[in-house]
Structures are given as C-alpha cells and as structure tokens.
Amino acid sequence: MKSKSLLAVLALAAVLAAPLAAQQKQGGDLMFATFSDPLYFVPFMHADSASSDVLVNVFAPLLNYDKNLKIIPWVAESYQISPDGLTYTFKLRKGVLWHNGEEMTSNDVKVSYDLIRDPAVNSPRRTVFEAVSEITTPDRYTVVFKLSKVDGVLLNAFTTAYAVPASEIQKYDKTKLKESAFARAPIGNGPFMFEEWLTNQRVVLKRFDKYFDGPVGFDRYVYLNKGSQATALVATEKGETNRVFVPEAEVARMSAIPSLDVHRYVGNVFDAIIWNCKGEITSDVRVRQALSYAINKQAIVSGIYKGNGRPGVSSFIPGTPFYNAKAPNYAYDLAKAKQLLDEAGWKVGPDGIRVKNGKRMKLFMITNKGNIMREKILQYVQSAFKVVGVEVEAQILEWNTFLTKYVEVGRFDAYVGGFSTGLTADHQAFYHSEATPSGKGYLNRGKYANAEVDKLLEAIKATADTAKQAELAFKVQEIVGREVPYTFLINRTQAYAYNKKVKNVISYDLLGWYNAEKSYIE
Amino acid sequence: MSKHSASVPSSAVAELSESTEYSDTFGKKVGVIWRRFSKNALAVAGLFILVILYTLAVFAPLIAPYPEAGDPNADIFMIDLPPNTASYRVILFDDEDFKSYVVFEPVRGQAYYRDVDQNRYPADAAFLAKAKAGGSYLQDEQGNPVLFTPNFMGRDELGRDVFSRILYASRISLTIGFVSVGISILIGVVWGCVAGYYGGIIDNIMMRIVDGIMCIPTFLLLVTVMSIGRPSIFKVMVVLGLTGWTGISRFVRAEFLSLMKRDFVEAAKCVGAKDRRIIFRHVLPNAMGPIIVAATMGVAGAILSESGLSFFGLGVQPPAASWGNMLTNAQELNTMIRAPWKAFYPGLMIFITVLSYNFMGDGLRDALDPRLKNS
C-alpha cells in the first residue's frame, strides 16, 4: 500500500532538494543493477534502452524538459523559432567542454545532425529530422536549422538527439559508426565521462568535473550487469547495488524493505490489444467494441499489474496536454459485449462458441515471449473472451518470429503489445493509414485506415501551437476510441528502488530520475 | 555360479546354455522377468506410482476440480492465493488506489481478508461496513456471494487452481517424457549396438554421423521445423526424440566395444550364432546399466527442456499447461519468495516421476541381468 505515499515522497524530496542545491554534496558510487548489456555508444545510432540509459549520463542535449514537461534550453543557452516555423536558431553556451577538453561549438552540432540526416549513416533517428533541409553555423556558438516544412514536434527531438565532438566522430567511416572505437568508448559533454566497459559485466562512468551544470555528485556511475532481473533485485536488496528497476510484481515487496526507497512515477508506456482491422472477423467494428467490453481492465491493472498503472483510455499519455480522458472508453460490461456480438450476427452456437454463416468465432491472438505481463494478459483475455462465446487460439512466440512472420505480415486477428510513446502529440505511428508495414513502415500493424484521422494527424504535425495540437489530438482520440483499432489496457507506472543512502533523488512523472548528476551518497 | 570369468573358457559354454534356457517361449521369459521384478519392493512401488500418475493424467478432466483455463472473472481476484482448504468469498471494491480487491477468508469462525500483497488482516466491523458500502460482491445468479471450493495447492499468477493445472499438465509432461525418451532410446540403442558390434569402418562412419548431429543446434532445428505448419507440442516431442539419441548411442557403443572382446562373445561367434542374436541376447543385456540411467535421466531432461523451449515460443501454448511451463512461469523473484507453491508442486511432480522411473528402471535392469538368474 505504498502508492499513496508516492506524491508525498516526491514533494518531500523537492523540499529537501532546494537547500541542497546551493552547496552540492559529493561522493559515493551509484551502482545501478541492470541485466542487459548496451550495444554501441554512438548516441544517434543506438536503439536499445540499455545503451540510452548510459548515454543519458554521458551526453547533455541541446534542450531539456523541466518538471512540467516544458522544453527549456540546456546546452543551448537559448533557442528561437521564426514566426513561419521554418527556422530554428540555437545559441550555444560558451565554455561547454567535451570530455576530451575541447570546447563544444556550433560545428559539432552541425556535423552531428548532418550525420543523423545522412541516409548513408542510416540513423534510426533520421526520419525525425526529415523536415530539416539545411544546417548552418553563422558563428562559433550559433546553429541554424532550416526546415522545408513546418514540423510541430521537431523541438522535442532536440531533447534526446545528442551532439558528438566533430573532431572525434570524423575520424571514422560514417557508414561504420557502430563498429568504431567511439562506439566502445564515447566522448560526451554530460555529467559523467566514460571510463570502462567490460562486456556483460559493467560499464563505469566517472564524474566529469568540468560539467557545465556542475558540480556533479557521484564519484562514479556504475552499471553492473547482474544477468537477470531477479538477481539485480536481490543485489539491491542486499546493498551490493543501490539502484534497480522494479517490475510491477515486485513493487510491493521491495517497498517493504527498510533499506530501500521505491520511487514510482507515471511512465510513457502502455499495453494494448492491437486488432487486425482487415481481419476476417475483427474488421467488424462491433466485434472490436464488443470484445473491448468483455475485458475487465481494472482487473488487469489490479490483478496482473498489482495496481501499478491505470486502466488505459488512449495512446496519449495522461499528464500531457494531449490526453483526452473523456475519449470513448469501454468499461467492463458483459451484457453489452454479448448484445454487440449478437447484432454483428455472431449467434451462440451449441457448444457455447458463437457462429456466423457456419463459421465459428475463433480468433488467432499472439504476443511475444519475454514479457511475462503480456503473456499473462493474453491468457486472461483468452479465458475472458470465452465467457462471451469467443474462442481464442493463443500463441506466445519468440520475438523475432513474432515480428517477422506474424505481426509485420498481418498474420493475426489481434496481438497483445506494449508501446512507449514520445511526449509529443504526434501519433501518426499508431493510426496513420500509411504507417503500416506494407506502407511506410511503423506501428500501425492492424492496418487501421480512416481518412479523417489521417488529416487530423497531419494537421497536428503541421502546427507548433500546443493548444491547437491538443484540440486535434482530442478529436483523434474521439474517433479511434469509437472505431477501436486498439483496446487500451493499461498505462503503466514505472518504479525504481534506491538505497536510502543515495540522497537527493528526485523523480518526476514521465521523466523518471531527473537529477542523477545532483544526487550523491552519504 | 561361475559363468564367464575372463580366464575359464568353459564359462562361455555355461553362458550359452543359459541363454538357450533364456530363449524359451516369450511368455515364459516375461514370467521369469516379472517374478524377479516383483521381488524388488522399490521397483514395484515405482511402477505403482507411475500407473497412478498416468491414470490421473488420463482422467484429469474428471478429477480436476477446476477447468484448465480457469474461470477468468473469479480467478483474477485470487492471484497467488496460498494453499488453503477453507472456502473464500471474494469481495471487490474500488478505491482510488486501484488496490481494489480483497479476499474474504473465514478461518475457524474468524473472518480475515487479504489485500493484493497477501497481507492478512482480521475482517472487523469497519472493514465489513466499508466492503458493503463501497464494494461489490462477486455474485452468482441469485446475487449471493460466490463460495469457492478448496484449492490445496494454492493458486497461480492468474488465480487458477494449481492442483487442476498440475493434473492437466501431467498429460503433456508425462507424454513428452515417454515419447521423446522412447524415440531416443530406440534409435540410440540400435545405432550404438550396430556401431559397437561391427566396429571398424562401420563404427567410424556411424559415430561421425553422431558427432555431426550433436553439432547441429537443436533449438534452431526446432524453430525451423515448427515454422513448417502450425507449431504443436507433438512435433516438439518427436524432434526432441530424433535429436536426443546421440548420447545414448555413445554409451551403448562404448559398452559394446568393451564387451565384444570378452570371451563369451567370441565363443558365441565361434558356435555360429547370428549377429542379431549375439547383439540382443548376449551383449545388450550386459549393457543395460547405462541405458536405464540414460532413460531415467532423459525423462527428467525432456520434461524440463520443454520449459526451456518455451523461451523460443516452442513449448505448450495457452491455456494448456505443462510442468516445465508452470515452473518457468514461476520464475519471478516474487514467486520464489512469496508464492513458492506455484513452483514447488510442479517440481515435486517431476521429482516423483523421475524417482519412480528410476526405481522401476533399476528393478528392470536387475530382472533382465543374465548373471543374476538364481540369486
């Protein structure tokens, strides 16, 4: 029953933080217990979370979020967007140093972002910067991005797309950055500098004393690869490590351990059922609605997720201005579910399974092996649908097979998936009719198509006005709420446990640990 | 009692005369073996337990108190409930915290409730009032709170009855053990016999093939085979059997290499016995030891490796259960510490099965041992 104290902990931490900020206490090693190894430390080439967990401490972005999710200047001292929305001008701080001692200049930014945009580099961030047509550097501290069209969410990209020192990165063949020496030993401008990486053992970062927003608290920031989640948790419980990600099932137990503080915050992650909108049975919107009514989301949240989350309503994240809490929701209602199925022509057959035109109502539902929560959801949904007379053939598949042989080729009636979304209003990836595997690629694997939604989504991206974006996003949620390409199950809460010796830890909803460089160990 | 000491040739004759006696009618032979077998109390106990296990598996739907897939609307409120013989009433009430369900647990006249973290509190008047005001009972058609039958092995991560799942799971697990080990033993023994008996170039070729098969990664082979058509657990069993025989063939062959040079085999060859007869009458019974061990260990291995396969999405698919799969699902740390029954009972079943197979195998080996005829 720890969750009630969540806000209280944060509030308390914030109060404590104020006086401490004046005089930064230093010392101690943060030992983060992990269980998967990073891949390569080139900031715009990685796509895995283990790498980004490290990079976020080695590099500092041009812009950052404040605790209210407002974008603020960071390594850039200020930024300006021209009234037509086609020119972004960043003024860099003077005296920001790379870990090799050189000063960060506008050229570093230009070189880095040009690499991201270069098709030969094939950065996973390339499409994010599609609107950028040219980058210029009028002086040593000024970078200008020229856009070919307005992009309403481009600004957010500068909070995560890090620049790298041009003098270093240009040593390597740009098509082989992942295998460069930089990828094993990055040079950044963040609060910690890279020291050592032993494969499947540890990554060690050292305090960077010339960090522009210094001084930094910890002596070292160490990622200890404990091999499995269970071991990582035990190591933290024992005190060998002092920070660990806590999965939903463990939150209650870890919260009860006296030496630990568990921080919980709203994550930008949700789980959903993705319907095949072109499927033989699931193309009927009434079927999708009916089956949404047949799922007890509250039970999934309380039972499977042990209360770590909220029943899902939308792909937009609660806490952002784009979240429409009033979007059509499907509260658990078996009578409505049965009625809708009857209306759709699926009548209960002799063995309790519905039949239409001699065809049994049998759905093929899948999820990937490896996420134990989604495996449980699939099993729950399987038996829940049986109650309304729908048979489910369920399969839990290995990730690569799942992706390439089933999801990407549309071989499913529905699948249980988890997604993390950006904090922006751009949700084309989920709903746009071209964001399908056969189209431009992306996440609309159920091939949902609605021309009005497409237009709304494009309009969101074409304006930089947050209020306008929110208004359009609300409409999108109205429509997709009615047409149910997704049944949103849960918006998950995330949790990290810290040893109580780690002081001055502040976590914010959607942002997580906000001040790693200001925390320390007593 | 002397039969084939290394230096006395006459023992070979004794061996031969014995095996003529041994090769009487099939019925008589089985009678002899059974008589010896039945004298071994442990072996009989092993057989008895196996018969019970297989019977339970066959009649699982009749015995299991709950369906395999459980009842979603009730079970979801009983996730990780510990073993208990008391009945439960389930009360659901929502509060802002989403800690929304409690289990009402009358124990010896005193009512208790548990929260989602399994902490138990006495159900005092204040609680009852709160439950009535803010909550809703899980009701049957008449509006009465639902009363649950006991679940003495506890409930699993989706609130399903562990005992029922174990019964259903035994159908798959016992079959996997039997089928895949059966196939492996059959191929492995014949392959090893032939290679070891003929030796030379035949042995060399056959054993190089074994080396080759051992090199090929089984998991990948399984993934590939499964991708042809719909995955099914029977395909898994067969592939496991078809790839799992290499070790056994090596054991059998090693025994043969050694036994072939013994006098009794030379003697049998001298009197013109046929190859097949020498292999199966004279040599194989002497090589039974490792085969029985391999079979017993193989049963455990197969049952557990099915759970390993599920990492590749190749194991049983929901809602079906297998012992291995129940163990894997109980891998969360939380389970280890707070709900150990989810893993303990499937583990216990595997243990009992392996133990029974082993005692039975031990007894069978003794019963088949030509040297022990009169002892």
Add this chain to the structure above:
Amino acid sequence: MWKFLIRRLIQALPLLLIVTIITFIIINLAPGDPVYMFVSPDQMDKANLDLVRRELGLDKPLHIRYLVWLGNVLRGDFGKSFFYQRPVMEVLLESLPNTLVLALSATIFSFAVAIPAGIISAIKRNTPIDYFFSTISFIGVSLPSFWFGLLLILFFSLRLGWFPTAGMQSLDVKGPVILDRLKYIVLPTIVLGMGSMASKMRYMRSSMLEVIRQDYVRTARAKGLSGFVVITKHALRNALLPVITLLGLIIPGLVGGAVIVESIFGWPGIGRIAITASFNRDYPLMMGNLMLTSTMVILGSLIADLLYAVADPRIKY
C-alpha cells in the same frame, strides 16, 4: 595410435564442412529476419529494408552466401556480428575464457562429488546412504537451475552474506585477485555442477554395480584383498567407460556456456552471447559459435575414444 589420431583429424574436416552446410541451411530457413533488428520501426518500408538487406549481404542466394562465408573462414575471417557490429571472433573470444573457467570448475566439482558418491552408492546398495545419494541426485535433475540458483543466492548471499550475488569480479578488488574471483565462482559452480553431477552419479553407480558382480572382482575379494584395493585397482577401471563417454559429451559444453546459470549469476559467458545471437538471427555470430562447439564435439568424441582404450586395454581401433 598416431595413425588413428591423424586419420580422425583428417576425417573431421569433411564432417565440419557438412555440419556447416546443414546448419547454414537450418538457420536461414528458421523464421525470422535479422534485418528487422537493424531498422527502427519508423523506417521499415520496403526500400529501406532492402537496402539494409543488401548491406548485410543477405540479398544473395543461399549457396552464394555460404560460399562467401566459407571462403572468408578459410582465410581466417569469421565475419562481423550483425548485432554487436564487431568481429565474430572478437566477441566470442572475449567471453570464452570466462566460460572455460566456470565450466572447468563445475566439471571438476561434479566429478569430485559424483564419482565417490556413485561408488559408495553402488557398494552400499539399498542402504540409507544409497537412498540419500539417490534422492540428492534426483532432486538435482528435477530442480531447474534458475530455481536452484536463486535459492542459493537468497540463502547464501542475501541471508548469510557469504558470497556476492552475481558477477565475476568486484569493481574495486580488495586483497588478492584470486580470492575475489573465488568468492564469485562458488555458487555458479555448485549450480552448474549439480545438474550434471546427478547423471554422473547415476552412471557411476550403475556401472559399478555391473562390475562388482563380475567374477574377477569376487575372485579378488575371495583372495582376501581389502575392499578398497579391489574397488580402486580392479573394479574402477572397468566401471569408467560410461563416465568417459560422459566426459566426451561434456567437452562441447565447456565452450557452449550455460545460459541460465550465466544469467542468474551474471556470469559474462558465451552462453548469453550465443542465445542473444539466435534471438537476433545474428547469422555470422551463430556460425562462428557453431564452429567453436563443433570443434569441441569432435575433440570430445576423439578424446573419449582414446580414453576407452586406456581404461579397457581390450579396446583397440
């Protein structure tokens, strides 16, 4: 003897060739596509997928790709891992020593326990001590290693604090390096050893039983030799055949790693690398790993054959 050795080593080459061909076909037939591991979801349009496929050399027909791979291997180049973007051998050899250390220590541990226990079990057949060892060994095979491993960690590491939870070495080693390493290797050794110990014990027991009944052992006993001498001098050698076979079967495992034990104990071994490679359809890494384990399978089989002849002089090739 030398002739036999050389003949076998020559035979190994065509065998390896055939194995690589078969495995190459299997891993390419397996469902899944490494390309999807390289492309972020927003760029999964066909043009980009094809581009990446071409870059990885996956656009060519299977037999060409095999020949290219084989040609490179013959020149000592095992290619670059798709997933890690590093040379295959660099990735494998980095973890190989760790795997060897753990595997050897587990093998020694399991033999050291299993052989005496198996012998005692056989001699004292159907006595409480036999039942004790039997029960232990069956618990050993029924207990999945992730469970056993976690139990040990919870008890010896968390509760008693005797050993670290997981890893291979401390961040800042205090005192002698060897002591630090020892602290880390104890628990994984027990768990990894336990699994194979059970079967070794059973094989040892079974073949001991077989041998004890042989007449020459009875004769030796009748001559008045003490039980211990009989066992060690006469019986043991002949009872070793299955154990040698086991040894041959274990040798490939020395470099194969053990995914579950490595994961539970955070051991930086080759098993974790290999499983990641399969999950990601990292073909070059999978083939590199295959070469490594295949070589050991062939070696294991060869060593076993040589040892048979040592244990039982009647066996000749």
